[in-house]
Amino acid sequence: MSLSAYVPIVGLFALAGAFGLFSVAAAPFIGPRRFNKAKLDAYECGIEPTPQPVGGGRFPVKFYLTAMLFIVFDIEIIFLYPWAVSFNMLGVFGFVEMLLFIGTVFVAYAYVWRRGGLDWD
Amino acid sequence: MTLATEVLAAAGQVGTGEKVVFFILAPLAVVGALGMVIARNAVHSALWLVLTMLSLGVFYIVQTGPFIGMVQIIVYTGAIMMLFLFVLMLVGRDASDSVIETLRGQKVAAIILGVGLAGLLGFGVYEATRGIVPVGLEGANAAGNVQGIAKLLFTKYVWVFEVTSALLITAAVGAMLLAHRERAAGERVGQVAMMKDRFRPGNYPGPKPGPGVFANSTSVATPAKLPDGTPAERSISPILPTRELTAAEIANKPTEGK
Numbered sequence: 528m529s530l531s532a533y534v535p536i537v538g539l540f541a542l543a544g545a546f547g548l549f550s551v552a553a554a555p556f557i558g559p560r561r562f563n564k565a566k567l568d569a570y571e572c573g574i575e576p577t578p579q580p581v582g583g584g585r586f587p588v589k590f591y592l593t594a595m596l597f598i599v600f601d602i603e604i605i606f607l608y609p610w611a612v613s614f615n616m617l618g619v620f621g622f623v624e625m626l627l628f629i630g631t632v633f634v635a636y637a638y639v640w641r642r643g644g645l646d647w648d
Numbered sequence: 649m650t651l652a653t654e655v656l657a658a659a660g661q662v663g664t665g666e667k668v669v670f671f672i673l674a675p676l677a678v679v680g681a682l683g684m685v686i687a688r689n690a691v692h693s694a695l696w697l698v699l700t701m702l703s704l705g706v707f708y709i710v711q712t713g714p715f716i717g718m719v720q721i722i723v724y725t726g727a728i729m730m731l732f733l734f735v736l737m738l739v740g741r742d743a744s745d746s747v748i749e750t751l752r753g754q755k756v757a758a759i760i761l762g763v764g765l766a767g768l769l770g771f772g773v774y775e776a777t778r779g780i781v782p783v784g785l786e787g788a789n790a791a792g793n794v795q796g797i798a799k800l801l802f803t804k805y806v807w808v809f810e811v812t813s814a815l816l817i818t819a820a821v822g823a824m825l826l827a828h829r830e831r832a833a834g835e836r837v838g839q840v841a842m843m844k845d846r847f848r849p850g851n852y853p854g855p856k857p858g859p860g861v862f863a864n865s866t867s868v869a870t871p872a873k874l875p876d877g878t879p880a881e882r883s884i885s886p887i888l889p890t891r892e893l894t895a896a897e898i899a900n901k902p903t904e905g906k
Contacts, residue, residue, distance in 0.1 A: 608794070617802050
């Protein structure tokens with residue numbers, strides 16, 4: 528009884544999983560097969576692509592800023608969730624509170640933006 | 649009657665749905681935790697951890713804590729995992745732990761101490777909570793779990809909530825300070841300047857030819873030809889001797905009428 532509200536979500540997951548399995552399983556049967564000479568050719572591989580990524584594919588630290596901005600707005604979502612659920616109960620006071628909160632968080636965004644943290648270089 | 653109160657009315661007994669979810673997801677959570685520890689590749693470790701965290705999130709939801717469950721999924725499997733992976737990529741995903749034991753007996757000691765600590769903590773929690781009946785949860789969740797949290801967060805703890813935004817500013821400013829390199833106005837190199845820098849010395853502006861392009865031979869030692877006919881030295885390995893037809897051999901042969 529208690530979890531009946533989540534049954535549609537479980538159903539959705541099951542549907543998504545079934546779709547994935549069905550797609551993979553059905554592809555060999557219903558997909559067209561047209562072979563040609565090039566497809567049957569031996570594919571030569573194993574040679575490392577010549578321009579190797581700098582530092583073995585490590586990320587530049589500048590993406591830390593992007594990561595941190597994502598977290599900031601992620602936390603904002605956490606507060607928006609209960610606020611949105613009980614918006615009617617909270618009334619104008621809650622609305623003003625949330626505007627203040629979003630305004631303050633936007634200061635962080637504006638700071639990063641105006642100092643050029645979002646520029647690609 | 650809302651979902652939460654219905655469940656709380658039956659507090660103390662575990663419903664069938666909860667049992668089913670628990671017995672499916674609990675082994676998965678344990679497998680995820682073990683996989684995280686055992687996996688040699690750090691990225692695989694992080695992905696195992698995602699499995700554990702998602703299972704925990706579903707557990708919270710099943711135990712009528714939808715807010716904490718959603719927070720677990722959004723913040724932990726979203727943001728925190730992203731930070732973990734970011735740090736992994738920053739350090740280099742090839743950096744894996746050494747399997748060589750430098751201190752003899754360290755592995756055994758670590759296992760014994762780890763199991764001991766887990767047992768101690770588990771026993772402590774068990775002893776501390778034994779026989780305690782939780783009260784007040786029904787009242788707090790009367791209007792629903794998320795609504796109850798919203799009511800507290802936006803009335804009693806509104807000051808804390810607003811101050812959190814200042815904390816978020818601190819996070820952004822700190823990230824700027826650590827990761828952003830300030831550039832003076834004239835220091836920024838634009839695309840036009842970069843292009844001029846590259847092509848002013850007279851570099852050939854097209855893409856670099858691959859081996860065998862315009863070649864008269866299929867040998868890998870045959871250099872590609874640039875559009876002006878000169879061999880492209882970059883197209884072959886420098887250790888290979890260049891094998892090429894002579895100029896006379898590749899010259900256009902006269903045809904009839906010419």
